[in-house]
Amino acid sequence: MELPSAIRNFAVGNDLVSVSAFKETFNELFEQKVYTVNEIAYCKLFADPLLRYAATWAAKEAVYKALKQVDHTLLSFKKIEIIRNKIGGTPIVKVHHQPKKPVQISLSISHDGDYAWAIAIVELL
Secondary structure (H helix, E strand, O other): OOOOOOOOOEEEEEEEEEHHHHHHHOOHHHHHHHOOHHHHHHHOOOOOHHHHHHHHHHHHHHHHHHHHHHOOOOOOHHHEEEEOOOOOOOOEEEEOOOOOOOEEEEEEEEEEOOEEEEEEEEEEO
16 A cells, blocks of 8 residues: 555655667757756766766656655756766755755666666655
8 A cells, every 4th residue: 555645754766868869869958958057067077978968867857756756846957956076976966946845865876888877765854
């Protein structure tokens, strides 16, 4: 039996991105509409920035899906920022929106071959 979302104190979201399919749709307009200045700077640190853009997109989608389970407020993807303090470091999520209830977000990002994947766990505090 599934518990109503009002009783659960967490939510999970995940996303899988095919990097080759992402490459076909990625353009400058999408970049400017979805990614923050810090995210763009991080992705451009790499020889293959597209892989980092895809992984960051998967992370934003995972966070969005988890947050929507606990807060139904409309939220643009640019308001979800994935921060990396160092290459290969633990990703940190900054939400530029005040949720109705305080939350803590855990995020894991992975990529292998043609796929980027992310999972987010949102915990109500």
